[in-house]
Amino acid sequence: KQEVTQIPAALSVPEGENLVLNCSFTDSAIYNLQWFRQDPGKGLTSLLLIQSSQREQTSGRLNASLDKSSGRSTLYIAASQPGDSATYLCAVRPDAGGTSYGKLTFGQGTILTVHP
């Protein structure tokens, strides 16, 4: 059974800092990994999607890396801003096919607070 762990559970940083969020998963047989952002009481916004064959993806100030063999992904946020404050979730999708198709497994999330 796939298990996804995110560290740290919470992080508070001053504006302007660069930061790294960590995600680890137990089963390396993944199709892809997706990072989401969730604002309080709201739905999920997709940030970055990394296919199992890729090493990293970048979007603006965000960079996500994937080391499939070691079961790890990181989300790097450069020059953090107060508007980045949210919960960040990583989720893994199993290899396509079989009864596990489409069943994302989520981590518990990292609550990020960026203070001015």
Next chain:
Amino acid sequence: SAVISQKPSRDICQRGTSLTIQCQVDSQVTMMFWYRQQPGQSLTLIATANQGSEATYESGFVIDKFPISRPNLTFSTLTVSNMSPEDSSIYLCSVLGGAIYGYTFGSGTRLTVV
């Protein structure tokens, strides 16, 4: 990627009543997924809804409690039946937007049962 309209965005309901949540997608999709997020927790998959067939429920979730409809390829509903305070959660629908886009989620329904 697909855009999902989910409603209601929030509701406060009396115990013993039922609430139906709707999700409308702007494109045709084969599968739609329904998740629950209990307070302070991550997301848990409730069921997968396929058009033209019964939904497939995950362990711990049953059709009598969470009936799902999928009348066409762009629409689905989830009903939370005979609610109790333990059902207070955020409910989200999701679709797979293709290999490039990954999963897209609705804006969520924040349910409080009193």
